[in-house]
Every structure is written in structure tokens, then in C-alpha cells.
Amino acid sequence: MIVPPDQVESARPRAQFVMRRGLVTQLFAPEQFAALGALLDFGDRPVTQSLDDPRLRTVHTLITGWGCPWIGPEELARMPALRAIHHAAGTVKEHLDPEVWHRGIRVTTAAAANAIPVAEYTLAMILLEGKGVAAAAAAHRQDPAGDLTPQFERIGNHRRRIGVLGASKIGRRVIALLRGFDVDVAVSDPYLPDDDPIREHARVVELDELFASSDIVSIHAPLLPETVGLVSRRLLGLMPDGATLINTARGPIVDHAALVDEIRAERLRAVLDVTDPEPLPAGHVLLESPSVIVTPHIAGALGNELRRLGESVVGEAQRAARGEDAMHAVSLGELAAMA
Structure with a gap:
């Protein structure tokens, strides 16, 4: 049987991006956005930073990111159909109240994806500091023709x-x-x-x-x-x-x-x-x-690294749609110890 388009549309759970405007296109490539759209119905106003919209009463899934407001008992009362929150960044303790878990809402995070560029930054700085690069560059700038060998005998x-x-x-x-x-x-x-x-x-x-x-x-x-x-x-x-x-x-x-x-x-x-x-x-x-x-807090995901966070969210949404366990779930017990 061929299902009419309007029925296909209504079969998808209602979803909402809650984050800074402009961030969605940085996080999700067109093919990632299409993959989400095949699973979830984002309606005609997919992105918001406000949780006052009465249409959120029917929302099933929130995809949150930087700029998401606090979600506590009052906000949850306005979203009685909410079943999942996929966070397209690291910690969730700055915007999710423990009541989210008390209501049995599924919570996932892209913290593992955000850890990758931080670790890469750290590795780079460890190697550069071990080699004495910054100090050597400063000394060379002061005396380009000088012999720096005695000054940097311990580097490496x-x-x-x-x-x-x-x-x-x-x-x-x-x-x-x-x-x-x-x-x-x-x-x-x-x-x-x-x-x-x-x-x-x-x-x-x-x-x-x-x-x-x-x-x-x-x-x-x-x-x-x-x-x-x-x-x-x-x-x-x-x-x-x-x-x-x-x-x-x-x-x-x-x-x-x-x-x-x-x-x-x-x-x-x-x-x-x-x-x-x-x-x-x-x-x-x-x-x-x-x-x-x-450096101005640049170790975490920026630029093209944001797409890695989007990939993580798409994967979590797909696992939820298949009824599978989350790969990067956040439990209430883990909330207090998050970064």
C-alpha cells in the first residue's frame, strides 16, 4: 500500500533544535540534516532558543547545543511528549535538571566527539613545549644570528x-x-x-x-x-x-x-x-x-570539527529510531561529575 505523504510526515516524531541560530548548519552537513529529516519532523521552525512555544507540547526529541536554555520541571511540564534529548556538544549539566532523568527521558551527548580535538590540541602543545618551540622562537626573534644551542640543551x-x-x-x-x-x-x-x-x-x-x-x-x-x-x-x-x-x-x-x-x-x-x-x-x-x-578556548570543537559532533547526534538519533541502546548515554549518576 502506498502511504500518502501527509501520513508519512505525521509518522515521524516531532523534533526541535534548541541552540544558537546559525549553529545547526555548522554542526550538520546537508546529508546529515537529510538523515535527521528522514527520522524526525522538524516542522517549519526547526531552530529556537526559547522553550515558550506552545507547539513544543508535541515535541518528542530535542537536539540541543550551545545556547540552549535551562530545562527544568517548568520547561518539562510544557513538553509532556518529550522522550529524548541529544546534545550536540559536551557537558549537559549546564542546561539539564535532574528532573529530566526522573521522567525517564533518554539523554545523549557528543562529549566523546568533542574530546578528540581537545586531545589533539593537548598532544600538539605537549610536543611543542617538550621541543621548546615557543621559547626558541622568542629567543631567535631577539637574536636571529645568535647561537641558541647552550640555551636549549635540555629540549626534546x-x-x-x-x-x-x-x-x-x-x-x-x-x-x-x-x-x-x-x-x-x-x-x-x-x-x-x-x-x-x-x-x-x-x-x-x-x-x-x-x-x-x-x-x-x-x-x-x-x-x-x-x-x-x-x-x-x-x-x-x-x-x-x-x-x-x-x-x-x-x-x-x-x-x-x-x-x-x-x-x-x-x-x-x-x-x-x-x-x-x-x-x-x-x-x-x-x-x-x-x-x-x-589561547581563547579553542581546544574544543570549532570549524570543520563541529561536523563530528553532528555525526554523533545523527548516530544517536538513528539508534533511538531502531530501538537500540545509546552509544553515548548520560546517566543521572554521571551528571554531577561531568566537566
Whole structure:
């Protein structure tokens, strides 16, 4: 039997993009958007940043992204048909209330896809810092004809000691990427079980040892009440002279006043994709120091990397339509510990 087009249309669950305008076309290539359209009915106003539209009473699936407003009990009451939320970014704790899980709504995230460029950025910075590229470039700029050999005798990545703070999705991917290089990797995470496979690829050490024994420490811990200021003055003081701190996680994890003192003393280097505050005010010592590289929160998915997040959402929507388990589901238990 041939099904009339209007009945085919109504057979698809109602869906809505809830994110910044213009973001949908950055996240989803035309073929990805078509794949979603074959599964879900987005109607004539597919993108919104407001949850006040009365038509949302019939919405079955939300595809959220940056710019999505808070979804709590009041908003959920306006969406009684809601059954799934697919987030086209990383953490969901900034826009989803626990009531979402209490109502049995399926929640997925593209955090694993967003971890890829962060890990790639981190790997690049580890290798560049190990090679002393930024310092050598600055010295060469000051004296193009000078002999820099004595100044850079200790550079190189042979047996460089790398410390990873946090066995998160990103931390684990960084460790996996480092397996291709001749470096010594250590990890510190208080929640690692004894049988965790990461132990085959990185030495598991206590926090003090991580900072005291590493040439480069890269932070991959979530921002929680207990991790605010975790990288303290004491831990920074344990780092060897000339060591580098890399932070792609969250700014408040690091005691910035203590870091500034270490930078002013010309004892440590830093690579900061996140800061506290963010952005730093003009003229801040961390922006002006030649020992610090500050980038404007670019480690996560940007540009063509956003399409990887879109691919993740399409896959989750397809699995939901087939009645399969989600590949990247978020449980209520995981919510509090998200980055």
C-alpha cells in the first residue's frame, strides 16, 4: 500500500533544535540534516532558543547545543511528549535538571566527539613545549644570528615525563595519543579502579608525585566544588624548574595567583586554553609573559570539527529510531561529575 505523504510526515516524531541560530548548519552537513529529516519532523521552525512555544507540547526529541536554555520541571511540564534529548556538544549539566532523568527521558551527548580535538590540541602543545618551540622562537626573534644551542640543551621529547591529571574521556585520549611517542606517561585520578586498562599505558601515581616528577602536567579533571583550586600553590611549587602546566579543562581548577607568582619568578611555563577569569583582562601578566601561551578556548570543537559532533547526534538519533541502546548515554549518576 502506498502511504500518502501527509501520513508519512505525521509518522515521524516531532523534533526541535534548541541552540544558537546559525549553529545547526555548522554542526550538520546537508546529508546529515537529510538523515535527521528522514527520522524526525522538524516542522517549519526547526531552530529556537526559547522553550515558550506552545507547539513544543508535541515535541518528542530535542537536539540541543550551545545556547540552549535551562530545562527544568517548568520547561518539562510544557513538553509532556518529550522522550529524548541529544546534545550536540559536551557537558549537559549546564542546561539539564535532574528532573529530566526522573521522567525517564533518554539523554545523549557528543562529549566523546568533542574530546578528540581537545586531545589533539593537548598532544600538539605537549610536543611543542617538550621541543621548546615557543621559547626558541622568542629567543631567535631577539637574536636571529645568535647561537641558541647552550640555551636549549635540555629540549626534546625523548623520555620526556608527561603527567595527566584526570582519567576523563579527554585524559584517556591524550594518553592513547602519547603511546605513539617515546615519552614516559603518568596519570593521577583518585577514582581509578585496580583493573582499569589505562594502567597498561600510564603509571598511576598520587597527585604530589605527578607534579613533582613531570616535565609537563596536563589537566583533564572536571570542574567540581572539590576541584576548585585543586592545582594549588603547593602543587605548583612541587613542579621541577622549567616545567610546563597545560590547562584545557576549566580555569578555576588552577590557583591563578600562585601560577602568576611562578611565572613572574620565571620558574614555570604554561599553556592555557582556559583561564580564571575568562577572558583575562588586557595587560594581565599571563597574557604578556613570554613563558605563557594563552589561547581563547579553542581546544574544543570549532570549524570543520563541529561536523563530528553532528555525526554523533545523527548516530544517536538513528539508534533511538531502531530501538537500540545509546552509544553515548548520560546517566543521572554521571551528571554531577561531568566537566
